[in-house]
Amino acid sequence: MSSTWGNTLKLSIFGESHGPAIGMVLDGLPAGEPIDLAAVQVQMARRAPGLTAGSTPRMEADAPHVLSGMLEGRLTGAPVCVVIENTNVKSHDYANILHLPRPSHADYTGSVRYGGYNDIRGGGHFSGRLTAPLTAAGAICRQILGRRGVTIGSHVYQIHQICDTPFDPVHVDAGTLNRLNQEPFTVLDLKKKREMCTQIAQAQAEKDSLGGVIECAAVGLPAGIGSPMFDALESRIASLLYGIPAVKGVSFGDGFAISGLHGSEANDSMYYDESGSVKTRTNHNGGILGGISTGMPLLLRVAIKPTASIAQQQQTIDCVSHENATLVIKGRHDSCIAVRAQPVVEAAVAVALLDAMLTQGEVTCRG
Amino acid sequence: MSSTWGNTLKLSIFGESHGPAIGMVLDGLPAGEPIDLAAVQVQMARRAPGLTAGSTPRMEADAPHVLSGMLEGRLTGAPVCVVIENTNVKSHDYANILHLPRPSHADYTGSVRYGGYNDIRGGGHFSGRLTAPLTAAGAICRQILGRRGVTIGSHVYQIHQICDTPFDPVHVDAGTLNRLNQEPFTVLDLKKKREMCTQIAQAQAEKDSLGGVIECAAVGLPAGIGSPMFDALESRIASLLYGIPAVKGVSFGDGFAISGLHGSEANDSMYYDESGSVKTRTNHNGGILGGISTGMPLLLRVAIKPTASIAQQQQTIDCVSHENATLVIKGRHDSCIAVRAQPVVEAAVAVALLDAMLTQGEVTCRG
C-alpha cells in the first residue's frame, strides 16, 4: 500500500538501497508521446550523489533501464517499468544499526512496523535512494507536460539560515525555470549559492549536517486543472512530496506567512490583461484557488530537515541489551540532502500535475 | 473523484452550501464500536458559525442525521451516512458573483473547471460549510481511536501576528488535549486569546479579515503506525488537510523551522525511560520518522489564509462584459475563519490515523 500512488496515473515504486535494483512502474501514461531518455538521464544526474557540494561520495551511474511501455522512443500506453541497478553497495557499514537505531532515521519505526523483518541495509526501502525512481517518473511526465506548455523548475531557496531570492510569484517564467532545471544545485542569486556552499563545507568539517528549503514553480498550467477537496492540487502534490524522506513541511503560495496577513493584503485581485487573459495582480495563493489552478504560476515550498546521519557521537538505545547506548554512524552521507532534493520535488509536481490533467481528460492518447 | 478519500476507510463528502443538505458517507468502519452522537454534536458545535468571535452570523443547528451504518448506538460495519440539512440559506446575497468572481475565492477557477455549471451559491461545493461533514466523520473516528488510547486535540496557535504558547512537543498529554478539544476557539495561554479576539474585532470593524495557524497533537498513538513513501502518515494527513478550504501550509514537528537547524540540533536522541519504553529526548520530527509513528506525540501545524470574503471594495473581472470591474461582497462571513478550523483539523487527523490503523490490522471489528 505504501509505495503506490495515483488516480488515472498509477505510480508504484520498489527497491531497497542495498538490494539488486530499485525502480518504478508508471501505469496510465498516454500512448504516442515521444520520450527522450537523455533528458530523463539529465534529471537522474541532478539527483545522483557526488555531483554537488556536501553530497555523499557514493557514486552511481543511476542509468534508467526501460523494461516496458516504450517502443521506438514513444510510449505505447502500457505500463512503463524503469529499473536502476544498485552497483555500488557497501553493506558492512550498516552492521551496527541492527541493534543501535540511528536517531531521526526510520530504523526504529521501520523495525516496529515490520516486526524487525525490514531490510535495514542502507535504510532499505526508506532510503533517500528511492527518490531516484520518482525522479525518473517525473522526468517522463514533465516531457508530456512540456509539450502542453507546462514548465516546471525549482531553486534551492534556503540552506540553513541563508536564503536565495524567492521566485517572483507573478512573473516567474519558463525561461527562468528552464535555466534552473537542467543542473544540480541551482539558485537565482549566485552569491547566495557561494554562501550556502561555505556553510555546507563548514558543517561537513564539523561532522554536522544542514537542512534547507526547495522552492518550486510550474508555469504554463492552464486555469481549471484540479478539484475541490481531496483531489485539490495541493492535496495531490503534498501527498507525493511527503513521500520524499526528510520532508517536514509543504506550503503553497505565501504558505505559513499568509496566516499573518490581512485579507485585504492577501487577496489576489483579478483583471483582464491586454490580450484578454485573466490574471491576478499578486499571487499570494500560489496559483491555486479551491484546489484548482488559476492560470498564474503555481508556487510551493518544501522544508527538508538536516541529514539525520551525522558523524558525531549520538545517544540511542541498544535493542539487544535493552540499555541506553551511544552511536557513531559510519558510512557515506550527504551533509545537506536538501541540495539533491531539487529534481525530486520537481518530479513529484510533474507526476501530480499530469495525473490531474489525465483525470480531467485534458491529456489523452495522441492516436 | 474530488471528494472521495481513503484506503481501508473510504470517505465521500457531498453537498453544496445552498443545496438541500450536505453530508458524508464513511465506509469501512469497524463493526461493534459504540458511537456517542452527543459527542459528535459537540464537535459539530465547535465548528458551527456564530459561536466564536468574528464568526458569521449564519446560525445553523448542524444536527447530524445518521441515515445508515448504526444500530442501537453501535456501528454495524456497513457504510455510515450522515446528512446535515441546510436550513438557513439566503441565496440572493450571491447573485452578482455569477459575473463578478470574488478575489481569492474559487468562483473563477470553479467556473473554468466545471464549464460554468457549478453551483456558485454560497460557494457551492467549495464552501467552507463542507467541512461540517468532515468534522462529523472525524468525530466518529476519534471515538474509536480514543478507545485505543489515542487522543487528539488542538489550539489556535496563531491569529495574525499573535502567537499562543506552542505545545510542549515531548510532554503534551491527553489531559491537556481533552481540555482543548471540547470547546470552540481554545488556546493554551488565555491572555493570548484576549489579544487575538481584540485583533479579530478590529479587523471586522475595518471590513477586513485575518489568517491563523492551528497546531494539532495526537498522543497515545503507538509506535509503528504508518508506512514509508506515499502512505506516510504525513502524506495521508496532508492530503486530507489540503481538502479544507483556505489551508495553504501543512507541516509536521518543527516544520519549516527545521530547515534552519543543524543535524546535531534537530536529531531526536533515543532512550529507554524508567518503564522500559522507547522515548526521544526532543521531538523535532513531530512523532513521525520514515512516515511511521515513533510513539512520541504527533505534532502538526496548518496555515489558514485570511477569509477571502471581505466587505471592502475589491478589483475583479466582469465575466459578462469582459471588462475589469469592482466588487463589494455582501452576505455573512467570518472575519477569521481559522478559529472555526480547529475541530476540522482534528477531524482530518482522526480520519487519517484510523485509516492507517485499519489498513495495518491494528483496529479490527470488535466481534
Added chain:
Amino acid sequence: MSSTWGNTLKLSIFGESHGPAIGMVLDGLPAGEPIDLAAVQVQMARRAPGLTAGSTPRMEADAPHVLSGMLEGRLTGAPVCVVIENTNVKSHDYANILHLPRPSHADYTGSVRYGGYNDIRGGGHFSGRLTAPLTAAGAICRQILGRRGVTIGSHVYQIHQICDTPFDPVHVDAGTLNRLNQEPFTVLDLKKKREMCTQIAQAQAEKDSLGGVIECAAVGLPAGIGSPMFDALESRIASLLYGIPAVKGVSFGDGFAISGLHGSEANDSMYYDESGSVKTRTNHNGGILGGISTGMPLLLRVAIKPTASIAQQQQTIDCVSHENATLVIKGRHDSCIAVRAQPVVEAAVAVALLDAMLTQGEVTCRG
C-alpha cells in the same frame, strides 16, 4: 471499503433495508449534463417491488431525492447524492433470524464478518433493496452515455428452464433496446414471458422460488473503450455485477458455451462494411477483445439464483442454543428476484462504461 467502487467515477452506496433511508453518492460526473429525473424514476419503478409477477407485496414509491450535485436540471460537477427513504418497514417479521440464520442468505456470514453487530433487519446492508441506489446511479449514467450514442437494454433471457430468444449478437440495435429498457420484465418473445409467468405463479403457490438469467446489451459504444488486464471492460463490469445480491455467474459474448467451440468457429472474422466501418461477421466475443470494445454490440449474461427466502420449512442452526433447528421464513418476498434485476444489471453496465469513457477522456465536462 465494501460499498465504494470506481476509478474516475466513484460510487458509494449506503443504507440498510429497515433503516431510515438508503442512497448513493456518485462523484466525478461531468458538469453540464442535463439529467431528466423522470427518466431516473422510470428506472427506479422497473426495479420497485409489486409491479411484476411474483414480486414482493412490499410497495414503495422509491422516489429518488437529489441532495446535491444538480442545479436547474444539470449536473454541477460536484458529487451527486441521491437518497431514497424507507417508508414501508415491518421489522417484526425478522425477529427470529437473530438466532436462526436463513439458508443461502448472508445472515450467518454477515454475523461472522461483523461480529454480530450488523443490522439484520430485512437483510440490512445485504438486502436486495440496496440495488435501488445502484439503479439510480445507472439511470444518471445512461443519460450521459445516451447523448454519446450508447444505448443499453436487457431482457429476461431465462426463468427456471424457460428461455427467451437470445439477442442477435450482430444486429441487436438501439430501437430494440429502447423498447425493452422502459418497462419491467421485458422479453423478446412474448409467448415465453407467459410461460415464465406461469412458472413463477406455480412456484409461488408451492411456497418455492425460481432463478433466472438476464441478458444485457450495449450498442453504439465506439471501438477502443477499455483496457487490457484489470481495467478490462469485463473486469470492471463484472466487479459491479457481482455486487448485486444473488448473482452467481457473469459471462460475455458466448460465455461458457465458447469453451466448447473450435477456434475456427469462435473467431469473429473482420471486414469493412459499405460505409468503411470495421465490423465482424459474428460476435462470439460479445463486443470485447483484450478488454477493449470492438464497436460491435457488447453482450453479457448474468445468472441469478432462486430467491433464498422461501415459505417452506428449512433446516438451519440455532445460534443461541447451538443446536440444529428448523425455520419457517415469514415476511414478504419475491418468488423470482431475477425479474426485478433487469434494470439493475443495465445500471451496472452504464456505470462501468461511463467510468471507462471518463478515464480515457472520451467523456469530459461540457463546459
Added chain:
Amino acid sequence: MSSTWGNTLKLSIFGESHGPAIGMVLDGLPAGEPIDLAAVQVQMARRAPGLTAGSTPRMEADAPHVLSGMLEGRLTGAPVCVVIENTNVKSHDYANILHLPRPSHADYTGSVRYGGYNDIRGGGHFSGRLTAPLTAAGAICRQILGRRGVTIGSHVYQIHQICDTPFDPVHVDAGTLNRLNQEPFTVLDLKKKREMCTQIAQAQAEKDSLGGVIECAAVGLPAGIGSPMFDALESRIASLLYGIPAVKGVSFGDGFAISGLHGSEANDSMYYDESGSVKTRTNHNGGILGGISTGMPLLLRVAIKPTASIAQQQQTIDCVSHENATLVIKGRHDSCIAVRAQPVVEAAVAVALLDAMLTQGEVTCRG
C-alpha cells in the same frame, strides 16, 4: 490504470511479450513471511509453454528474479518486484499483423485504444505471456495463505466437449487440491485427460484450436472473509480473473446452472457437525453468501475461449489498403490455451483472497 489492482495489497503488472522483460510489483505484503522461491518456480513451470499437450514450442525458463522486498528468504514488508526476462523472442513472425489484425485478438482494439502506438509484437502487453507475473504473485500469496490453512487448487474441468468429474462441492479437501496444484494439466479422472489430449492433438492437426473450462477450489478459508457489494469475494476474484486474456465467463458454485433450480433445491441448509462447526449439507453457493465466505469450500469456474491464433486462413481487414483481406497466422501458438490457465486461475484466487484477509486485518505482519 489498466494493469494495477488491489485494496490493501496492490499488484502492478508490466511488460510486453517481445520487450526485454515482464514482471510485477506486489505492495502491501506482510513482513516476516518466509517465501520458498522453488515453490514459486513450480507454479511458473506449470504455466510455462512447451510442457503440456498442444502448447506452443516457445520454451522459456521463466525464472523469476526478485529485485526487492525479500531478504534472507523472508518478506521485508516493502514492495516485492519480480522480473522475468524475455529470452526467446522471434519478432519477425508478427510483421504482418501491423496491417492485418488477427481475428478475435486485441490487435485491432489495442490499435484504436492506443492510437496505433501500442507494441503489437507477440501481442505486446495483451499477450498471454503477461499471466506469468500474475502467476508469480499468486505463488507468493498462496504460501502466506497456506500457512493460515487455506489451500487452493484446480483441475481442467472441460476441454471442448470433454468434461472431467467436477469437484465434490462439500467434500473437496486440501489433499486433493495439493495433488492437483503441483503439476501442469491436472484432472480428477485420468481417463478424461487422455480423451482431452486426443482432442487437442486432433485440433492441432486440423490447424484449429479448442477452448476449455478451469474449475478452481479453495478450502480452509474461515467463514467471514469478504464484504457485501463491491468488495464481495466474487467481485474481487472476478475482477482479477477477467484480467486474464481469453476468459469469457466466471461463475461461482453452481454458476449458470443455479438459474434453473428451485429455491428449495438451491438453498444450502445449515447444521452443526459433530465438532460443533457450522456446515451446509450442500454447497450450491460455492462457499460464498453475501460476498462473504461461509467456511465451506470456495468453488468457481472460468470459461476460456479457443486460442484465437489458428493456422487456417482467416478473413480480416487490411488497415493500410483499407480493403478486406485474408490472413494466415504464423508463429508459435498453443492449440488449447486453457490447459496452461490452471495455475493462473489459482494465482488470481490467491491474490484476491489474501487481499481480502489483509483488508480485514485477518493477516498481519508476523512481527
